[in-house]
Amino acid sequence: MMRKLFLFGALCSVLIGPSRAHDDDHASDWIGDHELKNANNVPCCGKADCAELQDDAVTEAAGGYWVNGWAYYHAYSFTTSNYRGSQQRIQVQDHWAWIRDFVGKAETLPSQDQHYWRCESHGDRICFLVPPRDF
Numbered sequence: 774m775m776r777k778l779f780l781f782g783a784l785c786s787v788l789i790g791p792s793r794a795h796d797d798d799h800a801s802d803w804i805g806d807h808e809l810k811n812a813n814n815v816p817c818c819g820k821a822d823c824a825e826l827q828d829d830a831v832t833e834a835a836g837g838y839w840v841n842g843w844a845y846y847h848a849y850s851f852t853t854s855n856y857r858g859s860q861q862r863i864q865v866q867d868h869w870a871w872i873r874d875f876v877g878k879a880e881t882l883p884s885q886d887q888h889y890w891r892c893e894s895h896g897d898r899i900c901f902l903v904p905p906r907d908f
Contacts, residue, residue, distance in 0.1 A: 800825060800847050803885050804892065809900060812880065817892040817900035821849050821865060826889040830872065837877040838903070844872045844891060876901040 805818040817823065830842020848867040854860050872891060876898070884890055884902035892900040 801890065804890065804900075804902070807885070809882055809902075811882070811900045815899055817882070817902075821846055822894060822899065823890050823892040823902075824870065824872070826872065826891055828889070831889045834875075837875055838881070838889075838901070840872050840874040840876065840889075840891065840901075842872065844870050846870065874898060874901075 801818060801823045804823050805816075809817040811817065824844035824846045826840065827843050827845070830840055830844065832839045832841070846868050848865060850862060850864045852860050852862050874891070881901050881903045884904045887904050887906070889904060890900075890902040891898060892902075
């Protein structure tokens with residue numbers, strides 16, 4: 774009986790997973806499309822993991838970057854499917870968050886646009902992307 778419940782739960786978790794992994798206006802698509810990973814080989818981007826930082830939120834310092842300011846999480850949507858095959862579209866609104874962090878230069882990756890990006894999982898930074906002018 775326990776095995777059947779485990780298999781049912783595993784099947785449901787696979788079927789309910791998101792079908793898209795990036796924001797609706799595609800601002801962060803390049804992070805996931807290039808499969809960027811940090812020094813520990815952890816992928817930078819899942820759905821809504823990366824926030825675009827305002828330029829004045831980041832200050833270069835000896836050995837790294839101080840982040841103390843607003844970050845913008847773009848809106849995103851995804852489709853879920855239940856075990857019966859019916860689908861539901863979920864829309865997550867854009868939002869702002871105040872970020873305070875210090876990032877060592879050795880922990881940075883190059884940004885492919887003119888913005889700083891901070892990617893996180895459960896509140897912990899995974900990746901920090903620095904625009905070409907500072908990298």
